[in-house]
Amino acid sequence: MIDWAYQKWILPAFESGIKRRKTFHHWRDLEASQWWPRQQIESLQVRRLRDLLTYCNAHSAWYRDRWADHGIDVDAVWSLDDLRSLPITTREMIRENADAIRSRYPGVAFVSKATGGSSGAPLRFLIERDANDRRVAAAFRGYGWAGASPGTKQSHLWGVNLNKLPWRQHLKECLYARLLYRRDMLNSFEMSESNVSDYVNRLNRYRPKVLVAYANPLFVLARAIDERGLRTHRPESIIVGSEKLYDHQRELIERAFGSPVFETYGSREFTLIAAECDRHRGLHVTSENLIVEIVDDHGNPSAPGEEGQILVTDLFNTAMPFVRYAIGDRAVAGTGDCDCGRGLPLLEKIVGRQMDVLKLPDGRHLPGAFFPHIIKDIPAIRQFQAVQTRRDVIRLQVVVGDNWNADDRDALRQRILHHIGDSSQLEIQQVDQIQLTAAGKMRVVIGYSGPQRSHPSRIAG
Ligand SMILES: [Zn+2]
The missing domain is CATH 3.30.300.30 (ANL, C-terminal domain)
Known part of the structure; x- marks a missing residue:
């Protein structure tokens, strides 16, 4: 009942009414399109891709010149296969040419973000406002597959408040997380083996429906619970993100909490890229917003079961387009359909982010x-x-x-x-x-x- 009130009334009133965001509108669309047949989803992607490429050609000097240098006619791109004729964009290129990549179309509203990323070089970029609403909506949907739709009671074991915020902003963030989104934020950077029981006590007091966490601190927490036999609240599900989750970690986490683990894959540049559904057959890609390719060292699609590098094209971020962007992670593409019936393609496995x-x-x-x-x-x-x-x-x-x-x-x-x-x-x-x-x-x-x-x-x- 409380979940329902938050989801149907309180959050939409805030997002749509106060913030004037289209998040809930986009979320409804995504809830419907996930069930479309694969082919229909691909047609939608091609339509959106053509709009994006036409836009880049007109308003992003860097893409226009680069494609011209490669002798590419974007009007000839009519399928997802045709997209492969376009050159790969690296993080370095975006960083070095940020100004020329930026759209010069007047009146594009955007938010500004930065990422430290896993490749070691910080990247600053812009996200068009509506594209940002769409990605928040996609995160709502993906988390929803794990029972964590917005407004459900969640604990987040996350790297929070790392650089101390001014008190006003700190208060705002706390109120926003706790009262509006019902999230109890636990700082993973402060956790050690000696204070693990404080974290367990806090989970036991808050009793979240879903626990959301970085993989490695969660593993440390689960191991302590397992080894010391600590009595722990059992969330309905656990969502893991931001760090690579290994099989042995997943096993121990599921054993320690007695809850199923849902892996997610995302980045600052694109928010949620893929997430697991309750069949745990891999991670469904956010295909309405993104085109995700897995390619080998020659830029060809990786063979089934083979790992390759991940390329992402954002279909909506016109403020600063990312086309065939090499994100720096590797994955294995999935094959076939998922038993859940969703038409969204699968990533079988996220292989790596090089961080210890x-x-x-x-x-x-x-x-x-x-x-x-x-x-x-x-x-x-x-x-x-x-x-x-x-x-x-x-x-x-x-x-x-x-x-x-x-x-x-x-x-x-x-x-x-x-x-x-x-x-x-x-x-x-x-x-x-x-x-x-x-x-x-x-x-x-x-x-x-x-x-x-x-x-x-x-x-x-
Ligand atoms: Zn599925």
């Missing part, structure tokens, strides 16, 4: 996502890599731009030390470039694996 967890000398676990989160707020840093060279030493290498100064360096040091405490030593080194792995990938965060050669939380390559 750092175990600190005082027993706390620092998620790899911590570093991009801090560094995205310091524009002078172009690239970085954090390496835990010993259990008590973190070496942060930074490639910096001309605008880098001593204040940046102090701010960076202070923010990191604030979180890691004084049990670890922090070395900040300015370097010309960051070393890539043998496979040519950037590993942003590398945890200390001890004298032994391998570490279970690492991703090879």
Whole structure:
């Protein structure tokens, strides 16, 4: 009854009435189109793709020139296969050419965002306002598959309030999360093995219907519950996102809480890209808003069962178009249809984001996502890599731009030390470039694996 009131009345009144957002309108459309046959969804994608490409050609100088250089006629793109004739866009290209990529169409309303991302170089970008409403709507739907429609009681074990907000904004965020969206926010960055029981107590008091969490802190929490036999509230489902979820983690989390786990995959650039339904056959793609391709090293579609890099085309973000954008993660495309009956295609598995967890000398676990989160707020840093060279030493290498100064360096040091405490030593080194792995990938965060050669939380390559 309370869920119903929030979903039918309180939240729509806020989103549509006060904020003038079209989120609920788009959400209703998405709830319907997910059941369309695959072919009908693809026709919709092609129509939207043609509009997007025509728009880019007219209003984004960078795309227009690049396609012209490649001898591409966008009017000849009539199918999803035709899209493959367009060149891939990298994060680096977007960063270097942001101004020329930006749409010059007058009156485009947008919001501005930044990501630290997993590739090590911060990226600033714009999202057209309606596109933003559409992606919030897609997140409503995807979370809804796990029983977490907006307004249901949720606890979030998430990296919150990392850089201390001014009190007014802090209060606003708290009220917004707690009263409007009924979310109890638990800060994953503060969690350690010694205070795990405080987190369990808080879950037991709040009794959320759904627990939403970063994979790695949730794993630490589940392991403690399992090992110590702690009595824990059992949510109806658990949604995991933002960090790669491994099979062994999923098993332990499901055992410790006695609740099914739903994996989600998203990014700052696109919000929710794919999410699991209750059949757990893979992750359904947000195909009405995005075209997601999985391609091999030659840019051809990966064979069934083979992993490849993920390319995303955002069909709505006209403020700053992302066309065939290499997001820096890898996945295996799914085959066939899901038993649930949804026409949305599947990703069988998200393979990797190259980020480790750092175990600190005082027993706390620092998620790899911590570093991009801090560094995205310091524009002078172009690239970085954090390496835990010993259990008590973190070496942060930074490639910096001309605008880098001593204040940046102090701010960076202070923010990191604030979180890691004084049990670890922090070395900040300015370097010309960051070393890539043998496979040519950037590993942003590398945890200390001890004298032994391998570490279970690492991703090879
Ligand atoms: Zn399904």
